[in-house]
Amino acid sequence: MRIQVSRELLDRQLVDVDGRLVGKVDDVEFALDAHGVPYLRTLLTGPGALGLRVGGRIGRMLVLTAERFVTDRPMVPLRIPYRLVARVDSAVWLRVRAEDLPTSPAEAWLRRNLIGRIPGAGRAGG
Amino acid sequence: MKKLLAASLGILSAVGGFVDIGDLVAAGQAGARFGMAHSWVLLLGVIAICAYAEMAGRIAAVTGRAVFDLIRERLGARMALVNLVASYLVTVITLAAELGGVALAxxxxxxxxxxxxxxxxxxxxxxxxxxxxxxxxERVFGLAGLALVVFAVALFWLPTDWAALGRSAVTIDDAGQGWGAYWFVAVALFASTVSPYEVFFFSSGGVEERWSAADLADARFSVLVGFPIGGFLALSLIATATVVLKPAGVTVSNLDQVAHPVVLAFGGVGLAIAALAFFAVTFGAALETGLSAAYAAAQYFGWQWGKRVSPREAARFHTVLLVSVLLGVLLLLTTIDPVTLTEYMLIISAVALPLTYLPILVVANDRTYLGDRVNGRWLNVLGAVLLLIIVAAAIAAIPVAIGTRMGQ
Incomplete structure (x- = not known):
């Protein structure tokens, strides 16, 4: 599969096998194989990776905001091995279910402490 | 029959998405101060929103991606974040203005x-x-919003001089109020017809309802019928203000004055219908702006969003929704006058317009997204001309607002 990373991969939506939205491709990581040829190893998603790529004061503010939701700092982005990618079109489709990936700390915190406590939170609006 | 029903429901959504507090205030003020002299602005606005909503709807149907997804992909993480902050602020201020409209109704x-x-x-x-x-x-509020047609009906009830009304619609005249004020109102009215939240909402709704290329014709039909109906309702607001408020020298500083022509024609019943219509359009728009603010954030960060999943599963999206409504309420509780807030909202929306519309035009021409469903040549010419007008309005907005001290 031949892909232009900056044009067709970065900033695309990550979608799991069931169509759940997992995050954006906030950054990517390359590695060298046995012959010294670089290959795309990991997709990174999460405010930590995004903040670094955005850079500057605005990027730092982003990371600081997100870090309020985690206990272990600095916060690590969610790493998705590239072999879990099924196909790339207007989104990046993964072979796995969102439940099998770690949940974003901010999502988990807000679910537990705010949204999940409001009556009717478990019901889809349709 | 079923198809007809589906089509009319789509149209209702489009009508509901078009008229809001911005139109009530801007149309009322335009009519009361300048008569029909801003009709062309409304026409231009309707053409612009139709063209760009069609593009956004087509992109949503073909790629399954909503507007803010594309903004991030095309502008990159950093510029899109700046865009997000600006769009979010504009949308929340719009939400506050709509909530103020609900309260005034x-x-x-x-x-x-x-x-x-x-x-x-x-x-x-x-x-x-x-x-x-x-x-x-969206259908309930769209349907109730159609009650605005009472303004068009009132025109026939009142002793309207149709010939004079028609003449003033085709002559551009500052009515002795000064050209600065004329252009201030023109920018505000244009911004009210092409509010960015309309395309955020429309394209996200398309993704949410899982439009495919097969639904494209229906989506296009609802846009091309629904938005012009909304435009017609706004035009009838201008016309009633022209006939009743302008000769009396009344300026619009509250929704009472906007409703006045209908009250004059139909008394208490007219007031009730006007209040219902104002309530429906502002409430519907409050829902849409609230959702749009949360859509923009969720689509930038890639969060799960939408109403198909339970709030638990979209906790960040629902948090932004909740916080946005709260911010809107707090902004109003500073006792800022909702009509003044609407005027400011329209000016800053005008400034922010290109942030939304430029990326749409770019992506609508991108074959890697749309294949052979990219814009045709004529739509591109139209889109480019409209974009120039949008940019002109954005550049002019602040100087005109300051130069005229908000249109005085």
């Missing part, structure tokens, strides 16, 4: 001061967003 109907209605409106909007199914809510 309730004051009009009940006589109870609007500030008391503000928290009620906020809670009601949030409850509907939390509880009610998506298609139901």
């Amino acid at each position: 309730l004051q009009l109907a009940s006589g109870v001061p609007y500030l008391l209605w503000v928290p009620v409106a906020g809670v009601a909007v949030w409850l509907v967003l939390w509880r009610i199914r998506f298609p139901v809510m």
Whole structure:
């Protein structure tokens, strides 16, 4: 599969096998194989990776905001091995279910402490 | 029959998405001060929103991606974040103005001061967003919003001089109010017809309802019929203000004055219908702006969003929704006058317009997304001309607002 990373991969939506939205491709990581040829190893998603790529004061503010939701700092982005990618079109489709990936700390915190406590939170609006 | 029903429901959504507090205020002020001399602005606005909503709808149907997804992909993480912050602020201020409109409509109907209605409106909007199914809510408010047609009916009831009305619609005249004020109102009216939240909402709704290329014709049909109907309703607001308010020298500083022509024609019944219509369009728009603010954030960061999943599964999206409504309520509770807030909202929306519309035009021409469903040549010419006008409005907005001290 031949892909232009900056044009067709970065900033695309990550979608799991069931169509759940997992995050954006906030950054990517390359590695060298046995012959010294670089290959795309990991997709990174999460405010930590995004903040670094955005850079500057605005990027730092982003990371600081997100870090309020985690206990272990600095916060690590969610790493998705590239072999879990099924196909790339207007989104990046993964072979796995969102439940099998770690949940974003901010999502988990807000679910537990705010949204999940409001009556009717478990019901889809349709 | 079923197809007809589906089509009319789509049209209702489009009508509901078009008219809002911005149109009520800008159309009322345009008519009361300048007569029909801004009709061309409204026409231009309707053409622009039709063209760009069609593009956004086509992109949503073909790629399954909504507008803010594309903004991030095309502008990159950093520029898109700046865009997000600006768009979010504009949308939340719009939400506040719509909530103010709901409160003013309730004051009009009940006589109870609007500030008391503000928290009620906020809670009601949030409850509907939390509880009610998506298609139901937009259709109910779209249908109730059609009650605005009472303004068109009132024109026939009142002793309208149709020839004079028609003449003033085709002559551009500053009516002795000064050209600065004329262009101020023109920018505000244009911004009210092409509010960015309309395309955020429209394209996200398309993704949410899982449009495919097969639904494209229906989506296009609802846009091309629904938005012009909305434009017609706004035009009838200008016309009634021209016929009743302008000769009396009344300026519009509240929704009472906007409703006045209908009250003059139909008395208490007219007032009730106008209040209902104002309530429906502002409440519907409050729902749409609230959702749009949350859509923009969720689509930038890639969060799960939408009303198909339970709020638990989209906790960040629902948090932004909740916070946005809260911010809107708090902004109003500073006792800022909702009509003044609407005027400021329209000017800053005008400034922010290119942030939304440029990326749409770029992506609508991108074959890697759309294949052979990219814009045709004529739509591109139209889109480019409209974009120039949008940019001109954005550049002119602040100087005109300062130069005329908000249109005085």
